[in-house]
């Protein structure tokens with residue numbers, strides 16, 4: 001259930017009218033994946049079923065190699081499921097689409113373009129007229145707080161700034177779903193904390209559906225409406241935690257720390273003898 005107010009400002013006489021959220025629901029139905037390896041097949045995912053509401057922020061945590069990225073790629077339509085179906089807004093996913101955008105740890109930006117050129121890229125591809133393109137590009141550059149850096153080239157930007165360019169570029173094409181694969185994994189702790197605040201405010205302003213993969217349980221609890229815990233490969237869902245902490249959340253909040261500890265215990269239990277990766 002959406003707990004945030006709509007982004008669109010309505011005149012007072014229409015304030016009781018609910019505005020359709022920008023995000024769409026996702027339904028993952030009995031999705032499994034086995035890769036045909038050279039020597040032997042790799043079973044990455046056992047049948048996984050999950051329903052995500054429009055505008056929900058859902059984090060996936062699990063041990064390395066349990067199939068989180070595989071599931072994200074299947075939702076993105078970049079990989080096909082061996083069995084089962086992903087439904088995006090009640091339509092089966094049969095390939096990539098502009099309604100779903102995948103973002104990675106290393107922001108895949110064009111080094112020969114400046115910030116403006118990168119953010120504008122998808123709009124250019126879509127054939128938007130120059131004036132509309134320019135105003136939308138500026139809107140999203142402002143949204144990720146890169147105003148003043150429009151003409152900077154990627155190699156002059158910090159890791160956090162690059163991720164913000166990637167987020168702005170993704171938002172510019174107005175997808176309904178952001179699929180984020182450890183987007184802040186390569187950032188230093190301070191930048192990461194700032195990115196949590198920024199991402200949360202972007203999410204709350206745009207009402208996208210977000211699926212966010214991370215190794216970091218604290219990060220998952222800081223951001224997610226839900227935290228879904230996966231078992232070691234072949235990945236299955238072990239637990240689906242609803243995080244009811246008020247927003248904005250602080251990493252120092254003892255309730256967040258307690259919730260993270262509970263999830264970490266479930267993760268450790270699922271992993272058995274295996275060592276838990278990042279937990280900070």
Ligand SMILES: Nc1ncnc2c1ncn2[C@@H]1O[C@H](COP(=O)(O)OP(=O)(O)OP(=O)(O)O)[C@@H](O)[C@H]1O
Pocket residue numbers: 035036037042043044062063064065066067068069070071233
């Ligand atoms: N294209 C592929 N061909 C064969 N095996 C693959 C392929 N892609 C992934 N795998 C294997 O599938 C399993 C799941 O990989 P995946 O990257 O989805 O896990 P993950 O949970 O995202 O891992 P990590 O947290 O380390 O990124 C791994 O054993 C991986 O080696």
